[in-house]
Amino acid sequence: MTGDPIRRALDDVWYCVGESRSVRPGGMRAVSLGEEAIVVGREESGALFALRDRCPHRGMALSAGRLVDGNLVCPFHGWQFRPDGACAAIPALARRDDANFASVRLARFAVAERSGLIWVHAAANPNAPAPEAAPPIPEVDFAYCGQLVEILEVEASFDLVALSFVDPAHVAYVHDSWWWRPSKTMKEKVKHFAPSPFGFTMTSHTAKTASLAYRLLGSIPEVEIEFRLPGVRLERITAGEKRLANYTFASPLANGRTALINAMYWNISGLNLLKPVARPLMRQFLGQDRDVLQIAQRGLDRKPAMVLMGESDVQSQWYFSLKREFLRAREAGATFVNPLEPRELRWRS
Ligand code: FES
Ligand SMILES: [Fe+2]
Incomplete structure (x- = not known):
């Protein structure tokens, strides 16, 4: 990728690429991750694999082919690849043809499954093992009985989508539905923040706003909201034994588009x-x-500058500080050190 690295989605981190159930055993699916085209497939055993979706022969998308006896078969001339990326067969070769295909191999990406979602490691250098110090893949820390996932494509940069996760000032203007924000008055809010691994957490507090969504829980809940790189927002709501997790992720797609993923989990059977x-x-x-x-x-395309103002934009400043430090540490081969300090923030919303 080209351009100023601070404006690009990070490499060497995990991105959510869809629901587990979107790839059945023996099936596969094309996934775009930044400028990388990837085929994610599932062996009959249930194991997932992720390979560059480009046949080395003539560039064909392997995701348009089939999985036969555990091998990926290119639909153009039938070259076969194992789930580890190695070329297993070239059917057109005559017996006396001594072409050596042992070195033909597809780049392979680390892939993982957590809480019903598939995550792919967007490596600057595929085939290399995932660095230990990547932000962890989000998981649900309770036994959930229900799950709801929605995925939208947004024609906006990764940054702009990730910033919306830490932007308290937009809620009153953008999300003013009666069921989410019954009161139209702006009130001053005081929130406490502490650094957490690869991000920051708004420490647990009692939600005073009686939003309908919260009232469904029956009692006044404790809410904790964690943000972490690359673009992960984890809202955890606890009311006694009742738990609700509302997770939001951004994943980069091709051509400056971004996937906006919302996954909600609960342990309340009534829900x-x-x-x-x-x-x-x-x-x-x-x-x-x-x-x-x-x-x-579209406004940022004409002039890619933002004016970040006041305490309601401090979390946006933090986003860029975290990203800058992540890039600096990778560049220097050093361990990422969270640059943030605990802080109280006040804003009106
Ligand atoms: S392009 Fe894949 S086999 Fe020829
Ligand atoms: Fe929003």
Whole structure:
């Protein structure tokens, strides 16, 4: 990729590329991750693999082919590849042809599955092992009985989408649906923040706003919101034994587009009945973000500068500080050290 590295989505981190159920055993799917085209497949054993989606012969997308006896078969001339990327057969070779295909190999990406989602490691150097010090893949830390996932494509940069996860000032203007924000008055908020691995956490507090979504939990919940690189927002809501996790991720797609992924998990069986109602609300909420982000992106395309002002934009400043430090550490071959300090922030929303 070209351009100023601070403006690009980070390499050497994990990105969510979809739901586990989107790749069945014996199936595969094309995934775009930044400028990389990847085929994610699942062996009959259930194991996932992720390979560069480009046949070395004539550049064909292998995701358009099939998995036969555990090998990926290119639909153009039938070259076969094992899930580890090694070329296993070239059917057109005659017996006396001494072409040596032992060195033909597809780049392989680390792939993992957590809490019903698939994650691919966007390595600057595929085939190399994933660095130990990458931000961890988000997981749900309770036994959930229900899950709801929505994925939207946004025509906006990775940064602009990630910034919307740590932007308290947009909520009153963009997400003013009656069911999320019944009160139209702006109140001053005081929140406490502490650094956490590869990010920062708004420490647990009692939600005073009686949003309908929260009231469904029955009692006043504790809410903790963690942000971490590359673009991960983890909202954890606890009301006694009841748990609700609302996770939001950004993943870079080709041509400056970004996937906006929302995964919600709960351990409250009654909420399963609400799924048909909750899904359109989740879609509406994400659509509100997508619509403003796409329009704002056009303004940033004309002039790619932002003016970050006041305490409601401090988290946005932190996002860039974390990213800059991550890039600096990688460049220097050093361990990432979180540059943030604990802090109280006040804003009106
Ligand atoms: S392009 Fe894949 S086998 Fe020829
Ligand atoms: Fe938003």
